[in-house]
Amino acid sequence: MANEHEENSSETARDLNRRRFFARLGLGSLSIAAVGTAAFAFQYLQPNVLYEPSPIVNQGKPDRYPLDSVTLDVGAGIYIIHSEEGFFSLSAVCTHLGCLTAWKQELGIIACPCHGSKFFVHADGAHKPGDKIEGPAPRPLPWKRIWLNDDGDLLVDRSTDVPPLARDSFVRI
Amino acid sequence: MAEAKDFVAAIDSNAKKSPRRIVFITRRTSAQVKAETxxxxxxxxxxxFRAAVAIQLLAIALVWISLLFNAPLEGLADPSHTPNPAKAPWYFLGLQEMLHYFPPVVAGVLAPGLVVMALIVIPYFKVNIEAEGLFTKDRLRRLRVFYAVTAPxxxxxxxxxxxxxLVPTLIVAGLMLLASQSSAQSSSAFRRYLAARPLSYWVMTWFLFELMVVTATGTFFRGPGWSWVWPWKPY
Amino acid sequence: MAKTADQYFDDLRETRVWRSIFRSGTGSSTLRRALAIQQNVFLHLFSTKVRTRMLSFSATWYLGTLTLGTFFILVATGIPLMLYYHPSVPQAYHDTKDLQFVVSSGLFLRNLHRWSAHAMVFLVFAHMFKVFYRGAYRTPREFNWVIGVILLLITLLLSYTGYLLPWDQLAYWAITVGSNIASAVPLIGDKIHFLLLGGSSVNANALLRFYVLHCMILPLAAIFFVAIHFWRIRKDGGLYAHSSEPAAVRSRSRAKKKEATING
Structure with missing residues (x-):
């Protein structure tokens, strides 16, 4: 009797061990599958190819822009400014919430129609072109890299910011 | 007791566990058990848990298939160039095969419409609710009806x-004839099985058989111009 | 002794947050297990108990469960596919090409979606024939059978509308041939054809219509009818078990034996 009982209990123990093994196997493989799915999903959600316009835009010959002029290219969202120091480019997208700013010739400033931010265009004392005059914008309008290509056209790389008033931030002719 | 009984009777034989119970079921009705043990x-x-495991096994199988076989993708749709043969998805190839023989009103509208109607009315069609074998009663008259329907x-x-x-129809009709020559007393188990099949079974089996043969034909045996081809010979 | 996964799960089910969400607590008593089903908005469609006999593989071949499984896979793969797909001509084709060659795992997702769709159509047919041969459409389950027929049609339409979306030669001509069958309907055939395609031939309007049907209308209809389908299984007395039907239905020979018992 006792022997039989012992045998039974050891069988039960084996049974339990086997169940635990399979439970672990199942849960383990499920977790691996879940982690893998999450990783592949993250990869899937990032597009490998973008069908967006190039960040580099051609702005034509420099002589299109007279001295002391501020020209807004609405499509590209940049200003081309011909100042005494040379040509430079400012982003036209307000740093507050992304509205397209406008050039106010009569005031000589750039103003945002959405929340009233205003920016300098001409250096004024300690203020550099692009700096904020007033309004909620958190940062000055960034300067964009500008250069001449071999055909003599002005090119602007909208994805690259350059330091204001730096030597390389201007195109001089 | 000159009239035929209008009920079936059966006895619950597990007398040790429960009191003896006798059930009377009026003919042409179906019994519903209200409580059971x-x-x-x-x-x-x-x-x-079982459902989850079943679904997981299915998912694993489908993932393997997807890793091994790519879904077909042909050239950009071109309305000026019809590929030959132009095939519908596989589950409609039976329909397309029928359209090869009959005008669209018959094969494309009437036939599928009737199939769907037939499927819907199946459970409401309360003939032979006891599910007796087709030829167990009234054999000669039923054989005559069988010939009158099958021959045309x-x-x-x-x-x-x-x-x-035609081929599946003939095979099923042959099996039905065999069933009519068999009974519960037949010596072979297969014939006893056939003898016990009710009408609905024969109709559905005929339909299933036709569906499989016609779909397989459209999928594997049809080539350019809907001509007969052998799947192992490229065309 | 280290805790097992079961115990961790029980601990989790005991927390206030879990109970506030699922309304049922821990414990393995019959009551607790019944509540776990009955108190859950999705699971309460099912009955709390199932006849043990119906769990065997031969009883159902799990065809209904597997069909539900393919539906889950199709939803889970279909939604990510929508993120890279524009239903316009010919952009749809280029998007499909991109999924094939550019998007990470896009090829795999499309394969899985397509093969699962074929599997679902096959499983729905198999489920229907299995139910028929078991006689599970009998009273009181007639209407659930009818819902099943509706779900079969929805499945075919889902697969058919999805067939057009890659906008390749295969898709274009399969839909052209298929939709011309609709024109054969007497009197109103041409009108149906025109409404289905949103024009007189398969073009950009047809693609957009099929897209809306495939991604919105038909899946919602399927979910609606599947919910009724499951709920009716419970209301109609659970999965159909042979012996709950009259003895005469089971098999002729057994009924004969019983009649003999009565007569003798």
């Missing part, structure tokens, strides 16, 4: 040269 399992967690169908299919539909 059968073993039951809690859905949580046992049944849910066979002639019709033969007339239009619908060999792919």
């Amino acid at each position: 059968e073993d039951q399992t809690q859905s949580f967690p046992e049944v849910l 169908l066979v002639i019709f299919l033969g007339w239009f040269h619908v060999i792919v539909a």
Whole structure:
């Protein structure tokens, strides 16, 4: 009797061990599958190819822009400014919430129609072109890299910011 | 007791467990059991677990198939160039095969419409609710009806040269004839099985057989111009 | 002794947050297990108990469960596919090409979606024939059978509308041939054809219509009818078990034996 009982209990123990093994196997493989799915999903959600316009835009010959002029290219969202120091480019997208700013010739400033931010265009004392005059914008309008290509056209790389008033931030002719 | 009984009677034979019970069921009705003592399992967690495992195994199988075989993708749609043969998805190839023989009103509208109607009315069609074998009662009259229905169908299919539909029809009809010559007393188990099949079984089996043969034909045996080809010979 | 996964799960089910969400607590008593089903908005469609006999593989071949499984896979793969797909001509084709060659795992997702769709159509047919041969459409389950037929049609339409979306030669001509069958309907055939395609031939309007049907209308209809389908299984007395039907239905020979018992 006792022997039989012992045998039974050891069988039960084996049974339990086997169940635990399979439970672990199942849960383990499920977790691996879940982690893998999450990783592949993250990869899937990032597009490998973008069908967006190039960040580099051609702005034509420099002589299109007279001295002391501020020209807004609405499509590209940049200003081309011909100042005494040379040509430079400012982003036209307000740093507050992304509205397209406008050039106010009569005031000589750039103003945002959405929340009233205003920016300098001409250096004024300690203020550099692009700096904020007033309004909620958190940062000055960034300067964009500008250069001449071999055909003599002005090119602007909208994805690259350059330091204001730096030597390389201007195109001089 | 000159009249036939209008009920079936059966006895619950497990007298040790429960008091003897006799059930009377009026003919042409179906009995519904209101309470029963059968073993039951809690859905949580046992049944849910089994369902989850079944779905997981299916998912694993489908993932493997997807890793090994690519879904077809041909050239950009070109309305000025019809590929030959232009095939519908596989589950409609039976329909397309029928359209090869009959005008669209018959094969494309009437036939599928009737199939769907037939499927819907099946459970409301309360003939033979006891599910007796087709030829167990009234054998001669039923054989006459069987011939009256089958012969025109066979002639019709033969007339239009619908060999792919004719062959399954003939096979099922042959089995039904065998069933009519069999009874519960037949010596072979297969014939006893056939003898016990009710009408609905024969109709559905005929339909299933036709569906499989016609779909397989459209999928594997049809090539350019809907001509007969062998799947192992490239065209 | 280290805790097992079961115990961790029980601990989790005991927390206030879990109970506030699922309304059922821990414990393995029959009551607790019944509540776990009955108190859950999705699971309460099912009955709390199932006849043990119906759990065997031969009883159902799990065809209904597997069909539900393919539906889950199709939803889970279909939604990510929508993120890279524009239903316009010919952009749809280029998007499909991109999924094939550019998007990470896009090829795999499309394969899985397509093969699962074929599997679902096959499983729905198999489920229907299995139910028929078991006689599970009998009273009181007639209407659930009818819902099943509706779900079969929805499945075919889902697969058919999805067939057009890659906008390749295969898709274009399969839909052209298929939609011309609709024109054969007497009297109103041409009108149906025109409404289905949103024009007189398969073009950009047809693609957009099929897209809306495939991604919105038909899946919602399927979910609606599937919910009724499951709920009716419970209301109609659970999965159909043979012996709950009259003895005469089971098999002729057994009924004969019983009649003999009565007569003798």
